[in-house]
Amino acid sequence: MSLPDGHELHRRVAELLPIPRSLTGDGVRRTLAVLGGWCEGLAVHEVPTGTPVFDWEVPQEWNLRRATLTAPDGTVVADTDTTPLAVVGYSEPVRAELSLEQLRPRLHSLPDLPAAVPYRTSYYSRSWGFCLPHDVLQGLPEGTYRVSIDTTLQPGHLTYGEIVIPGTTEEVGLVSAHTCHPAMANDNASGMVVATALAAHLRTLSPRLTWHVLLAPGTIGALVWLAANPDLVPSVRAGVVLAGVGDAGPVTVKRTRRGGTLIDRALDVVLRDRAAPSAVVPFSPWGYDERQYGSPGFDLPVSLLMRTPHGSYPQYHTSADDLGFVHPSSLRDSLEVLVDTVAAVEGNATYRNTSPYGEPQLGRRGLYPTMGGRAARTAQLAMLWVLNLSDGDHDLLAIAERSGLAMADVRAAADALAATDLLEQVYPSQTRRPT
Numbered sequence: 001m002s003l004p005d006g007h008e009l010h011r012r013v014a015e016l017l018p019i020p021r022s023l024t025g026d027g028v029r030r031t032l033a034v035l036g037g038w039c040e041g042l043a044v045h046e047v048p049t050g051t052p053v054f055d056w057e058v059p060q061e062w063n064l065r066r067a068t069l070t071a072p073d074g075t076v077v078a079d080t081d082t083t084p085l086a087v088v089g090y091s092e093p094v095r096a097e098l099s100l101e102q103l104r105p106r107l108h109s110l111p112d113l114p115a116a117v118p119y120r121t122s123y124y125s126r127s128w129g130f131c132l133p134h135d136v137l138q139g140l141p142e143g144t145y146r147v148s149i150d151t152t153l154q155p156g157h158l159t160y161g162e163i164v165i166p167g168t169t170e171e172v173g174l175v176s177a178h179t180c181h182p183a184m185a186n187d188n189a190s191g192m193v194v195a196t197a198l199a200a201h202l203r204t205l206s207p208r209l210t211w212h213v214l215l216a217p218g219t220i221g222a223l224v225w226l227a228a229n230p231d232l233v234p235s236v237r238a239g240v241v242l243a244g245v246g247d248a249g250p251v252t253v254k255r256t257r258r259g260g261t262l263i264d265r266a267l268d269v270v271l272r273d274r275a276a277p278s279a280v281v282p283f284s285p286w287g288y289d290e291r292q293y294g295s296p297g298f299d300l301p302v303s304l305l306m307r308t309p310h311g312s313y314p315q316y317h318t319s320a321d322d323l324g325f326v327h328p329s330s331l332r333d334s335l336e337v338l339v340d341t342v343a344a345v346e347g348n349a350t351y352r353n354t355s356p357y358g359e360p361q362l363g364r365r366g367l368y369p370t371m372g373g374r375a376a377r378t379a380q381l382a383m384l385w386v387l388n389l390s391d392g393d394h395d396l397l398a399i400a401e402r403s404g405l406a407m408a409d410v411r412a413a414a415d416a417l418a419a420t421d422l423l424e425q426v427y428p429s430q431t432r433r434p435t
Contacts, residue, residue: 003201003335006328009193012038013246013331014323016189020084021182023123023217024061024158027084028179032161035192035215039163039200042215045228046157053223059123061156062090069103069130072143078130084182085319087149089121091128094149100142109134110318117319119184126153158224160216165202172232173209173345174239174302175199175338176289180217184321187310190246190331198338207346209237222289226298236293238263238345239302243288245334246326249308250277257283257294261301265397266344266407270337273406281309305338340407347411348397350427351390351418360387365420381405382413390414392426 004012015034021027029044036042051058067087069078078086088108106129108120114134122129128149160179167173175198177191192215199213212232214225226233240263253267271278285291287310293302307330315321362368367383385403386396396414400407417423
């Protein structure tokens with residue numbers, strides 16, 4: 001199965017964009033139903049309101065029917081039928097008539113981006129409000145306004161999706177994207193689209209790791225998954241959170257809490273070998289769900305893959321994060337980086353050269369090229385590097401790092417040598433690197 005092209009990925013972003021998602025509710029369920037059509041095997045889990053999750057508990061379920069704010073002359077100045085961002089997320093139901101002075105503390109806008117609607121939420125404290133362009137707010141006349149917020153906020157469930165691709169080992173690879181942000185293309189329709197495309201690709205492989213692709217609301221969703229899988233969590237060997245992977249900025253990777261882990265090293269090699277700018281930023285406990293996986297009690301090797309870092313572009317958490325802000329080429333490029341990173345993780349292993357005294361004779365084993373050329377020279381050089389550093393102390397990623405060769409070339413050389421009597425695998429797990 002070939003990867004979807006950028007235009008197909010962009011079309012999928014467009015399909016997700018209008019769904020009124022939140023932390024919980026039917027919008028999340030509708031989103032997961034769409035995502036399940038793009039990759040088979042998506043299981044939907046429901047966790048009841050009030051379920052304790054470490055220092056948190058699952059909140060009440062929120063559903064939005066419609067919210068409007070009507071001016072004195074009958075003009076509707078905020079309407080969730082136009083954009084779900086028009087109401088503060090998790091607003092409690094309200095029907096009231098208020099003066100503009102009474103209403104102003106409940107109105108949110110962006111003076112620095114006056115045509116955009118901001119994204120605001122009140123998940124864990126009961127409140128309500130409207131979000132509207134600053135230009136509109138500035139022009140509101142005095143008088144009595146009609147507030148209509150038709151929502152439900154009551155005991156229900158938190159809903160999340162998970163796709164499991166079984167591997168030949170019980171070691172776990174984790175891919176995570178948040179589902180809770182509505183009406184924003186980059187944050188995070190792009191992450192959900194790329195995550196499901198990667199899951200579909202993983203289904204075409206015979207992976208060694210068992211991959212879990214998690215599609216869950218931010219923070220509480222990741223914590224719910226961690227709490228529900230205490231036996232699985234210690235087996236996570238490499239993971240990545242996907243957020244904001246569709247804008248025009250360069251691929252940016254955030255280090256894991258520990259640094260130097262398998263996923264850090266795999267991403268380093270993949271980004272090194274791309275003919276495109278990229279950036280690596282240090283770990284910090286501020287961001288997306290990598291901070292949950294990297295909290296000290298778990299300290300999981302989970303990185304964050306994004307493009308322009310969150311909060312550093314003006315469209316972030318606004319209606320300006322629209323279809324025009326994400327690009328087909330960026331979506332496809334982010335997916336390709338992930339595919340190559342998975343290949344590097346899956347392809348890693350540690351070997352020992354069984355003929356370490358001098359350079360072994362490759363020709364009589366059919367490994368020495370009979371005709372010159374760049375491809376033949378690369379293959380030969382990769383074999384020599386693998387033989388030299390396969391001392392039981394260097395894994396294949398270490399060889400790719402030191403040699404400057406692409407991981408795919410190093411892996412191919414190891415496969416060729418392992419098919420003879422020259423290499424033996426020291427560690428059956430591809431994820432272990434001796435210390």
